[in-house]
Amino acid sequence: MDISVKLPGLNLKNPIIPASGCFGFGKEFAELYDLSLLGGIAIKSATPKERFGNPTPRIAETPMGMLNAIGLQNKGVDSIIENELPFLANYDTEIMANVAGATEEDYIEVIKKLNDQPVIKAYELNISCPNVKHGGIGLGTNPELAARITKMAKEAATKPVYVKLSPNVTDIVSIAKAVEEAGADGIVLINTLMGMRINLKTGKPLLANLTGGLSGPAIKPVAIRMVYQVSQSVNIPVIGVGGITCAEDVLEFLNAGASAVEVGAQNFVDPYVCPKIIEELPKVLEKYGYSSIEEAVGKAWK
Amino acid sequence: MRQEIAKILSNEEISKDIYKMEIECGLAQEAKPGQFIEITVPPFFLRRPISISEIKENTIVIIYKILGEGTKKMTEMSGDLDIFGPLGHGFEIENKDHVVLVGGGVGVPPLFQTAKEYLKNGTNVDVVLGFNDKETIFYEEEFKALGCHVYIATMDGSYGSKGTVINAIEDNQIKTDFVCSCGPLPMLKAVQNTFEAGYISLEARMACGMGACMGCVVKDQEGHSLRVCKDGPVFPIGKVVL
Numbered sequence: 001m002d003i004s005v006k007l008p009g010l011n012l013k014n015p016i017i018p019a020s021g022c023f024g025f026g027k028e029f030a031e032l033y034d035l036s037l038l039g040g041i042a043i044k045s046a047t048p049k050e051r052f053g054n055p056t057p058r059i060a061e062t063p064m065g066m067l068n069a070i071g072l073q074n075k076g077v078d079s080i081i082e083n084e085l086p087f088l089a090n091y092d093t094e095i096m097a098n099v100a101g102a103t104e105e106d107y108i109e110v111i112k113k114l115n116d117q118p119v120i121k122a123y124e125l126n127i128s129c130p131n132v133k134h135g136g137i138g139l140g141t142n143p144e145l146a147a148r149i150t151k152m153a154k155e156a157a158t159k160p161v162y163v164k165l166s167p168n169v170t171d172i173v174s175i176a177k178a179v180e181e182a183g184a185d186g187i188v189l190i191n192t193l194m195g196m197r198i199n200l201k202t203g204k205p206l207l208a209n210l211t212g213g214l215s216g217p218a219i220k221p222v223a224i225r226m227v228y229q230v231s232q233s234v235n236i237p238v239i240g241v242g243g244i245t246c247a248e249d250v251l252e253f254l255n256a257g258a259s260a261v262e263v264g265a266q267n268f269v270d271p272y273v274c275p276k277i278i279e280e281l282p283k284v285l286e287k288y289g290y291s292s293i294e295e296a297v298g299k300a301w302k
Numbered sequence: 303m304r305q306e307i308a309k310i311l312s313n314e315e316i317s318k319d320i321y322k323m324e325i326e327c328g329l330a331q332e333a334k335p336g337q338f339i340e341i342t343v344p345p346f347f348l349r350r351p352i353s354i355s356e357i358k359e360n361t362i363v364i365i366y367k368i369l370g371e372g373t374k375k376m377t378e379m380s381g382d383l384d385i386f387g388p389l390g391h392g393f394e395i396e397n398k399d400h401v402v403l404v405g406g407g408v409g410v411p412p413l414f415q416t417a418k419e420y421l422k423n424g425t426n427v428d429v430v431l432g433f434n435d436k437e438t439i440f441y442e443e444e445f446k447a448l449g450c451h452v453y454i455a456t457m458d459g460s461y462g463s464k465g466t467v468i469n470a471i472e473d474n475q476i477k478t479d480f481v482c483s484c485g486p487l488p489m490l491k492a493v494q495n496t497f498e499a500g501y502i503s504l505e506a507r508m509a510c511g512m513g514a515c516m517g518c519v520v521k522d523q524e525g526h527s528l529r530v531c532k533d534g535p536v537f538p539i540g541k542v543v544l
Contacts, residue, residue: 024514028532031303044516052519052527057507059517061348061372066509073516073527216347268510269342269349271386272305 001282003293005039005260007237008185009122009160010094012039012260014278015250015293019241019264020044020098020124020164021070025084026091029271037275040094042188042262043084045126047100048109050076054131055208060197065216065243066265067195069131069209072100077110081117089119096162100126104139104149108156115158122159125150125184128166128191130213140166140191143178150182160185162239165230167222168194176230188239188262189230190223215265217243224256231257232301245273247280251288254296303512304329305386310379311361317440319368320408321377326361329388333357335415336392336484336503336536339364340511342384343372349386350376351508351531353484355411356418365411365440389511390535393482393501395419399426401500402478403450404467404493406432406485410441412503416482417450428453428476432467432489436460468492481539491544500539506530520544 005012018029020042026035035041053073060067074080088095097120101107107125114120127140127149139145146163153161163179165172167190176187192213197206205211223242231238240258244250245266253261266273290296308327316322329339333354339362340349350372356363368374393416401420403413410431420427427450433439435458445452454462455470463470467489470476483493484503493502506518513532520528521543528534528542 022510022515024516028510028513052521052525053516056517056519058519059348059507059509059515061346063347065347068509068515068517070516073519265347265509268515269347270305271510271512 001285001291003281003285005293007259010040010096012094014039014281015254015260016274016278016281017042017096017239017260017262018267018274019262020126022264022267025080026088029267032271033275036092037278038093039260040096040121041088042096042098042124043088044074045072045098045100045129046074046077046080046110046114047072047102048077048106050074050079057206057208058212060206060212062195062197062214062216063218065214065218067197067207067212067214068192069207069212071131071209072129077113081113085117085119094121095119096122096124098124098126098164099153100129102132104152107149108152111153111156120159122185123153123157123161124188125153125161125163126191128164130166130168130192130194130211131209137166137168140175141169143175146175147178147182150179150184154183162186162188164188164191166191167226172226173229173233176234180234180236184236186237186239187230187234188241189226190219190242193219193222215243217245219243220249224252227253227256227258228300231298244277247277247284250277250281251284251296254293255299257298257301259297303387303389305384308383308385310381310383313377313380315377316365318437320365320438320440321368322363322365323376324361324363325383325385327385329385330357330360330362333362333388334392335395335419336412337388337390338535339385339387340389341376343375343379346372346375348509349511351389351511353412353503353535354388355414357415365408367408386511390531391533393503393536395423396480397423398480400428400478400480401425402428402430402471402476402481404430404471404481404483404485406467406489407434407438409485409489409503409505412484413482414441414444417445417448421449427451428478430455430467430470430476432456432470432485434458466492468496487544494539494544497539501536502539503536504530504534504542506535
């Protein structure tokens with residue numbers, strides 16, 4: 001079965017994309033399997049300058065998931081262009097650059113630097129990271145600010161712009177509509193849910209950053225619900241993400257209205273999860289009576 | 303580095319809350335001293351990173367302590383085991399006449415294979431092990447059986463030198479210019495302050511275990527970040543800010 005998906009800027013041979021922050025820049029996973037198997041890769045967030053990120057501990061386990069408070073650690077966009085993108089150019093897969101920053105200007109600076117990089121096929125605007133004090137989620141929880149940064153990014157970008165939204169909001173649809181009106185080419189749903197764990201031995205928060213972003217199977221129902229709501233309300237494609245561990249989960253996201261998906265925390269649990277899903281997906285689609293990806297998309301509300 | 307369904311051959315308590323598990327697996331043929339594996343412990347989400355204590359032809363031995371719900375669950379496991387590894391950079395085996403291995407508590411296990419490799423090279427191996435009390439001591443006889451000189455310290459003085467591994471080193475007038483060490487952070491700090499050459503192995507909360515998630519980073523002396531799981535867990539003494 002042909003499971004390719006065509007989205008703005010992205011010719012995906014299959015709808016499976018490792019999620020940003022869960023796959024680095026691919027080098028470690030390339031020791032395990034051929035990255036060309038993947039539909040695409042959402043590479044780790046780029047900011048204008050190097051960021052060390054938050055103090056440790058940055059990781060805490062939760063029931064069916066985990067909290068992380070990495071804090072957008074990266075070497076900065078210039079280093080990424082020099083040291084990471086040439087490696088990714090060796091593979092036949094579509095690279096999405098996740099763009100982050102502390103200010104609106106930071107996002108624009110990163111986009112302008114990446115515009116000349118042919119290996120980058122689209123941008124994923126990260127206005128939803130819960131682990132940074134400035135930028136990140138502050139931009140993604142207010143429709144006006146979300147629209148403003150989207151518009152600025154579209155003006156600066158020479159490639160399609162997807163906006164990755166935060167689930168930590170009262171009304172996800174209003175934010176999705178605002179970024180669509182501002183010119184977004186697609187929406188990625190959802191980033192992590194803000195959470196906390198307390199260490200009973202000390203009575204204090206377990207993460208040094210106090211709060212972290214919840215990911216893993218625990219958040220899948222929230223992601224499905226938001227994809228279901230948003231995909232009916234906008235006319236741009238939605239990429240679903242949140243708690244995917246198997247091909248059946250992918251079909252659930254397609255039914256909810258996603259055109260493609262990103263796989264996040266499960267890469268830490270099963271490093272081969274993406275190729276496994278890619279192999280299983282046609283069989284699962286067939287089992288539920290679909291002869292194409294398109295037939296499955298949005299069935300929940302069509 | 304591979305993921306495989308291995309077989310648990312034994313899983314038994316060897317000291318208070320300390321368990322030894324022997325695992326039949328293919329990755330035994332790739333493993334080096336000081337490396338670790340990540341173990342799936344249903345129903346928990348993340349894998350557990352556990353250092354490799356001993357490497358045999360078709361099996362590895364791990365020694366772990368009950369520290370939380372995951373390791374508690376591990377004590378009940380038998381049969382199949384989903385493991386991923388070997389991971390990280392272990393102890394480089396260098397050409398030395400004499401090496402001192404310094405281990406504390408659950409940091410002792412990776413030193414066992416390290417001792418075996420040094421002895422195989424004809425190096426004299428002194429082993430200094432620190433524990434809380436007499437009840438929690440393990441592997442004293444095993445290191446002796448390999449042919450190491452073994453010195454023990456207990457915090458409460460119930461066995462061997464009273465105090466830390468540093469006290470045991472002073473009490474026994476052990477002189478060295480090269481140590482390999484693994485144990486709790488305060489012990490590693492003392493080792494790093496006392497000795498100029500050798501290696502230390504760090505512990506960290508991890509997610510991926512393979513260098514992708516940046517969950518377990520530390521800083522080096524120049525302020526650059528290093529991943530405990532991928533660039534370590536073993537680092538040259540003096541490299542990392544502890």
